Amino acid sequence: MSTGAVCWGLFSQLLAELGPEATRLATDAYAAQHPFGREDDRRQRQSVAVHLTALCLHVENRVREKQLRRMMTSLSRLVLPRLEVPEWPMLASPSDLGQVTVGDVDRAGPEERPQVIEEWASSVWAAWAEEHDTVRGWAALALSAYGR
Numbered sequence: 001m002s003t004g005a006v007c008w009g010l011f012s013q014l015l016a017e018l019g020p021e022a023t024r025l026a027t028d029a030y031a032a033q034h035p036f037g038r039e040d041d042r043r044q045r046q047s048v049a050v051h052l053t054a055l056c057l058h059v060e061n062r063v064r065e066k067q068l069r070r071m072m073t074s075l076s077r078l079v080l081p082r083l084e085v086p087e088w089p090m091l092a093s094p095s096d097l098g099q100v101t102v103g104d105v106d107r108a109g110p111e112e113r114p115q116v117i118e119e120w121a122s123s124v125w126a127a128w129a130e131e132h133d134t135v136r137g138w139a140a141l142a143l144s145a146y147g148r
Ligand SMILES: [Zn+2]
Pocket: 001, 002, 003, 004, 007, 034, 101
């Protein structure tokens, strides 16, 4: 799971196989499971915040991938002004980022894959338990901005 090129290789291959309509959730799971690098970097903070909010919206609020794609393109514009902050805050990465990985998705057959991706998303979301309250707040703001 680390920063390994193995994960990235499997993920790139998976995206190519899934096609553009089915990559949203896998991308959220992958990004939230690899929150490494420069924790002080603004773009990395944004990446972790946006992908975790997407996982929350899907796993807890049952927002479907298609709607997530629409919501996520404007998440920063919708949520940050309501928080009255210019940038996403840093979240503390958990040491354990979940047991399900891109390798499990890779090993699954085509029919099983959607289910394994769902399990992957749930597992990564659960791993970030320490930040759930914060991210749920962002998800709630996103939902209210979309009138739900
Ligand atoms: Zn990995």
